[in-house]
Amino acid sequence: MSFLIDIAILVLLVGTLTYAWLVDRRVRTLMHVLREMEPMIGDFSAAVDRSESSVSALRSLGQKAEPERQREEPSFRSTRERPKRPAGATKATGKSELVRGFFETVREREA
Template sequence: MSFVIDVAVLVLLVGTLGYAWVVDRRVRKLMVVLREMEPMIGSFSQAVERSESTVSALRAAREAQPRARTETRSETRTEAARKEPAFRSSRERPSRPPEATPLNGKSELVRGFFETVRQREA
């Protein structure tokens, strides 16, 4: 009986080692792909930050416009709202959940991720 238990444990151990080997191969492939993608992800992160800063600059410029222009536009909008149909062809933009916080410095976050990966490999 103990021989059967020993064989079962041995089979399970060999299976575990085989699975660990497969996972190791997949992780190594993933790390190679991440290293290849690092420049692209960094440039994408910088582009996102530039677009966010541009949007905030545009919002600031819109708020800095003279009040008279804004009032005439709001009057025009109320007139247009009266002419709009009772339904909308597009959805309203969903509001951000209260627990969601905007993340600043995304490029530092991306760089930090890759630095952490390099440190773990060493």
């Protein structure tokens, strides 16, 4: 019986050592990749710092700038212009007017 317990302990120990070896390989790979990415992350951090300082400088310049004079008339239209109809186009309110207009146009072109 004690022999079976010893074998079970050995199997569990081998399994634990194998798992530890796999985890160690993965951690080493991760550390290698992080070392390769370190310059890129440093450059990104510097770019973020520069952009933050640029934004704060632009904000302070915008606040210091003299406010623009108010225009008396708005720079946009409050209503839209009506679309212009192409030459020869007429408004047809119903289906019968549309059909009649079509045939009148055909007769005029044939004549």
